[in-house]
Each structure stands twice: as C-alpha cells, then as structure tokens.
Amino acid sequence: MTTPATRVAIVTGGSGGIGRAVAERLGAEHFDVVVHYSGNADKARQTAGAVSAAGGRALTVKADVADESEVAALFDAAVAEFGGVDVVVHTAGIMPLGPIAEMDLADFDQVQRTNVRGTFVVDQAAARTIRDGGSIVNFSTSVTRLQQPGYGAYAASKGAVEALTLILARELRGRDVTVNAVAPGPTATPLFLDGKPQEVVDHLASLAPLERLGTPDDIAQSVLSLVDARWINGQVVYVNGGIA
Template sequence: MSNNAGRVAIVSGGSGGIGRASAERLGADGFSVVVHYAGGKDRAEETATAVARAGGRATVAGADVADEAAMAAVFDAADREFGGVDVVVHTAGIMPLAPVAQLDLETLDRILRTNVRGTFVVDQLAAQRVRDGGAIINFSTSVTRLQIPGYGAYAASKGAVEALTLILARELRGRDITVNAIAPGPTATPLFFEGKSQQAIDQIAALNPMGRLGTPEDITEAVAFLAGPARWVNGQVLYVNGGAA
C-alpha cells in the first residue's frame, strides 16, 4: 500500500461491475479514488464507501463521458479533493447487441458516442492532466477476437478503443505514462447478463477452458497490475479472459 500512498485514480463507470471492483481494489492498494458515474449516484456513493472500507479515500463525480466539459469537471474534482491524477481507469461503456443487418442506426450512434467519443474525451483529458509516472487504462473486449454474432457494433467500437490506446501510448513518449487496454472475456456483470437467458449464459461459461465466467475481481488483478508495478507494459492490449480463444 505504501508505494501508492498519495496516488490518485479516476475510475469511470465506477458505480457497478468492473468499475466498482476496480475502485475497491485500488482503494485497498492505497489509492485515493474519484468514482465517476453516469446515472447511478447512489451506487457510486456505495462504491466510495467500499473504497474507504478497503483503506482508500474516495469521492464521487457524475458526468456524461462523451461531454468534454462535464468530464473535465471530474478531473477538476480529483485536483480539488486529492491534488491531481496519476491513474485513469476507463471502464464506462454500453453494449447493445443485434446482428449487423438488424441494428438500429440510432443505437449505433449511441454506441459510438459512448464507447468511442467517450474514450477519446477521457483519454484526451488524461493525456493533458495525468501526472508523469502515471497510467491510462482503457477497456476493450475479447469479442474483437472471438467474433461472436450480434456483437458487431460493440466490437467495432472497441476496435477503435484499441487503436486509440496504442497510438496514445506512443504520443506520450518521454513522460513515463503507460497506456494500455484490458480486453476482458465474458465477465459476470450486469452489463453481460442483460438480455441473456440462463441457458445462453451457461453455454458461454462452458466454452471457457476454466469452465466459468470471469468475475470483476479477476479483471481487477490486471487493473492493479497496470496501475502499479507494470511500468514496462506499455502500448498493449491485455486479454484477461481465462484462455478464451
């Protein structure tokens, strides 16, 4: 914990799922955490309480990730409450599913706004404001490799996230800031369970060599690694999926 004393993280999408688990883990590792939320303030407050219980300090800040002024205020909150930003963990995203032939284009626009523009906004602010020696951690998906029907728009948006991640890592040359993306496989979160039957969930879990879905805590092992000791891992997409092809 002492190695991270005084370090500050912003976790987008921190009100639930992988975001909440990441905030709690970073709190346990000694970080002060700004828990970002889009609509779930009460759940974000619960996350902040959990971070404090784990040993960290926390505050909450709400914003639309695709709104640059609103997200700048989240970074301002980190400055005001904790004195700066060292790590940004950007988990916020949406995952509407439909075959390409049937996807409503308004839904596509919403996916691109949140997942692509939102990541660009957060990364742009992070590139400007994360302190030297810090880390930027984006979230992609193993579906970019698994090519599961119905995930076309979501996977396309995350392909854009990967491209942005790899280029930003090289643009920040000389500042000792790492930029990586974590690409989880199927993980037991509300986002994953939404719209799936129990049979479909069981089938997906059975496909994994480990014989189960991932958990948010499985993913946060990678978050903690990239946020802390992984100073020589940079410009990478890290697949955290239990061995999914």
C-alpha cells in the same frame, strides 16, 4: 521524479460491475479514488463507501464521458480534492446488441458516442492532466477476437478503443506514462448478463478452458497489475481465462 505519498485514481463507470471492483481494489492499495458515474448516484456512493472501507479516500462525480466539459470538470474535481491524477481506469461503456442487418442506426450511433467518443474524451483529459509516471487503462473486449454474431456495433467501438490506446501510448513518449487496454472475456456483470437466457450464459461459461465466467475481481486484478507494471505499455491484454 518525486512520487506522491498517495496516488490518485479516476475510475469511470465506478458505480457497478467491473468499475466498482477496480475502485475497491485501488482503495485497498490506499489510492484516493474518484468514482465516476453517469446515472446511479446511490451505487456510486456505495462504491465510495467500499473504497473507504478498503482503506482509501473517495469522491463521487457525475459526468457524461462523451461530453468534454463534463469530463474536464471530473478531472478538475480530482485535482481540487486530491491534488492531482496518477491513474485513469476507463471502464465506462454500453453494449447494445443486435445483428448488423437489423440494428437501429440510433443505437449504433449511441454506442459509438459512448464507447469511442467517450474514450477519446477521457483519454484526452487524462493525457493533459495525468502526472508523470502515471498509468491509463482503457477497456476493450475479447469479442474483437471471438467475432460473435450480434456484437458488431460493440466490437467495432472497441476496435477503435484499441487503436486509440496504442497510439496514445506512443504520443506520451518521455513522460513515463503507460497506456494499455484490458480486453475481458465473458464476465459476470449486469451489463453482460442482462437479457441472456441461462443456457446462453452456461454455454459462454463453458468456452474457456477454466470452465467459468470471469468475475469483476478477476478483471480488477489485471488492471492493478497494469497500473503497477512499468514495462508493459501500448498493449491490449486479453483477460478471458483462455477463451481466445
């Protein structure tokens, strides 16, 4: 197998939070990075600038991850600009919260469309496009173990992500492509912090033996480890400071 001089990564949800941290870390490793975004072009451009400053090249592409035509265009853009795809890190997702008995079914449907269908569509494109020797990293959540009230729809979507991850790893037999999922615990991102009172944040920070929230950089470090590891495959890696 011939290894390209520069590896190419697509990072979905790269406009902020964990996605931006992952994109920057890959840029520091001299990857060419396609920064995907769904709505905030300015933040995506900021991430691209950070990737360039870190040492990589960057391209921003807008797409709805649950739309197969738009995701196909995202992958086509990576191939056209950088020559191929070696790594796909799928961080894009949404997290509407609410008790199961009270959640509007439209909200439930939206989280399943984005988190489950979106993962399926991105993984399908990745499986068709990624070069041999590559890596796919999906995103689950430690809530699948913590069973926190209010997270039913979100946890259900991420349980599906885990199943897709483990099966895809086995379907790509013979191509030297690893497929894993990262399952972060409470992490200080806008997605996690939005709408939570400070006392709730403080309580969640106290749960882990390390007595703090995770940071986007903590999660990005775990992603890079999985990208570089060639003997970790078909696994869900819990990155939560020991909370679960």
